Amino acid sequence: MDQFRPTPPNSTQLTPLTFLDRCATVYGDCASVVYGDITYTWNETRTRCLQLASSISNIGIKRHQVVSVVAPNVPAMYELYFAxxxxxAVINSINTRLDARTVSVILTHSESKLVFVDYQSVSLVLDAISLFSPNTHKPMLVLITDDGPPPQSMTEFRSTYESMVENGDPGFNWVRPVSEWDPITLNYTSGTTSSPKGVVHCHRGMFVIAVDSLIEWSVPKQPVYLWTLPMFHANGWSYTWGMAAVGGTNICLRKFDATVVYDAxxxxxxxxxxxxxVVLNMLSSIPNVKPLKQPVKIMTAGAPPPAAVLARAESLGFIISHGYGLTETGGLVVTCAxxxxxxxxxxxxxxxLKARQGVRSIGFTDxxxxxxESGVSVTRDGSTLGEVVLRGGCIMLGYLRDPEGTRKSMRENGWFYTGDVAxxxxxxxxxxKDRSKDVIISGGENLSSVEVESVLYTHPAVKEAAVVARADDYWGETPCAFVSxxxxxxxxxxxxxxxxxxxxxxxxYMVPKTVVFKEELPKTSTGKIQKFLLREMARRMEPSRNSRM
Incomplete structure (x- = not known):
């Protein structure tokens, strides 16, 4: 058996881009993208993506250069994940709710050569570019007009999105990766911390996670998929490409609104x-909402969902699956099977039980x-805390221009260290149970803020809750709850x-010693509560006193 080695016929590079050709062959006349009054078929989507890719290449974008996108879940955003x-080139989709300073840092750090800008984000991107240092190269800009008003001036823009589609070659010979390890995406971590990092993923990893995510969720052929998750969040957990693998229909929404979701x-x-x-919470908190006419499957992740929220959503007819992943894994790699x-x-x-994250997905390794400190597995008793470590084919290549950060998280012992406590x-x-930075140490006892939040969510008056540490003269730290x-x-x-x-x-010792009522808690556009902002609020409070239990 020693004579057998990889050969050209069995060594074709894995990439999710191949899903598009197959989908057009099998489901060519079926709906691919629906947005308001617009409907495209998979044949049309394939053609539009090739034409757009041709135009991107024609304006001088080279292999492995970064092309950024600042847009919500509109058809252009979906097409750009292929084009x-x-x-x-490498797609870098940017959170539309970031401030100009952060967008400026991302565009500079990534050395983005071209930015596709939705009309509602024009001022954000122009403000970001105005913050560039004098010697920094400015990227070309393309305007996504969508259904917005025509621009007063195109001075800042090289072209419009639809012009690039119309002028491209439908027979474009797309640029195949030299290696399946070539980069395909650059995602900056989502903003629950104040210092996002640039996560680089390869074609092979995104192929693996896309297929794995479909299998793990038992997604059938030709599902009707509603884009309530922002595509810029970890590439829509890989379902941007995954929907092409199964010929799904992508229902695009410019913004999330619970009433609009029920109508869709x-x-x-x-x-x-x-x-x-938070999406489950919003869908299940509408007054007098009626149960669904037919079940809808929801995959939730991003934060441990309170059991009370899961129960309310499922009582309306949503069938909920729960998973766990990070920007660094490109999608969900642990699910509550x-x-x-x-x-x-x-x-x-x-x-x-469903609130638990679960076990590794089928296509993941461990x-x-x-x-x-020791790297030794904790006791499997449901109470001993430790750090979550992962390994598998969709782990990132590393952090862009951050070898030290890459080295710290991707250890020589073969594990990726997540920083999550479980x-x-x-x-x-x-x-x-928590992010490592969110564990509260009170009187020498480690307590999980997530566990306290889960109890607060069971109170019938609570809409949102987040718990962080507040300094305490006696205990060192005590739980501080922010509640809407x-x-x-x-x-x-x-x-x-x-x-x-x-x-x-x-x-x-786990009971909140401080409760702060707020109209809304600060969140990222993907619904994650920004605890770093709440920790800063708690830090500015005077240390609590006389709080002996």
């Missing part, structure tokens, strides 16, 4: 959607929870009531 890499579900017969737990016997359990117990249950299921209330309960619930509610469900 940019079809031209040999009814109008288009939506079968699948993704979103952070469901066991039939759990269906016989009471609803509260089912929700508790997951563990270890002591961060426990491993006796049945082998993982449960995230449901509209009808504002002013009717006091700090003492929430404290007593938690005291009946938690050990004394």
């Amino acid at each position: 940019i890499p079809l031209a040999g 579900i009814d109008k288009h017969g939506v079968t699948h959607m993704c979103g952070a737990p 469901w066991k039939r016997k759990w269906n016989r359990l009471p609803a509260t117990e089912r929700s508790r 997951v563990d929870v270890v002591d961060p 426990v491993m249950h006796p049945d082998g299921y993982l449960e995230i 209330l449901k509209a009808e309960m504002v002013g009717k619930v006091k700090e003492k009531e929430l404290g007593e509610y938690c005291r009946g469900k938690l050990p004394g």
Whole structure:
């Protein structure tokens, strides 16, 4: 057997770009993208992507150069996930809710050569470029006009998006990767910390995660997928490419609104959607909302979902799957694989089990929870905390221009260290307890802010909750809860009531000693609560006193 080696026939480079040709062959006359009154077929989408790739190449973009996109979930955004890499370039989709300074840093750090700008983000991008240093090269700009008003001036722009599509060659010979390890995407971490990093992924990794995500969620052929998850968030958890693999219909929404989502579900017969737990909370918190006419499958991730929120959403007819991943994995690599016997359990117990992140996906290699110092696996008792470590084919290539950050997270022992704190249950299921920076140490005891938040979410008046550490003269740190209330309960619930509610469900040291009511909690556009901002608010508070339990 030693004589067998890889040969050209079995060594074709893996890339998700090949999904597009196959999809056009099999599902060519079926709907690919639906947006308002616009509907494209897969034949049309393939042609538009090739024409756009041709134009990108013709204006001088070279292999491996970065092309950025600042746009919401509109058809152009979806097409660019194919068109940019079809031209040999690397797609860098940027969060539309970032400020100009951060966008400026990203464009500079990535050395972006071309930026596709949605009409609503023009001032953001122009302000970002105005912050460049005098010697920094400015990227070319292309305007995505969409359904917006015509621009007063095109002075800053090389072209419009539709002009590039119209003028491109539909027979363009796309730029195939030299190696499947060639970069395909550059994603900057989502903004729950104040210093995002540039995560580079390769063609091979994105092929692996796209196929794996479809299998793990049991996505059938020709689903109707509603884009409630921003595509710029970890490439839409790989479903940007994955929908082409199964001939799905992409229902695009410019912005998330719970009422609009319910209307889209009814109008288009939506079968699948993704979103952070805040999406579940918003969908299940509308007053007098009626159950769905037919079930809709939701994959949720991004933060541990409170069991109470899961239960409310499922009571409306949403079938929820829960997973875990990072920008560095390009999608979800741990999912709460469901066991039939759990269906016989009471609803509260089912929700508790589903709130766990679960086990590695089929296409991933390994997951563990270890002591961060020794690297030894923690006891599988559901209570011993450790750091989540991962390894598999979709782990990033590394952080752009950050060899030290890459080295610290991708260790020589073969593991990627996530910085997430978790426990491993006796049945082998993982449960995230916190980011390492969010663990609160009170009187020498490590406590999980996520666990406290889960209890707060069970209170009928609470809409959102986040818990961070506040300095304490006696205990060192104590839990500080930031809470927003449901509209009808504002002013009717006091700090003492929430404290007593938690005291009946938690050990004394885990009960929030401070409760701060806010109209809304600060969030990223993907629904993650920005705890670094809340930690800063808590830091500015005077240390709490006389808080002995």
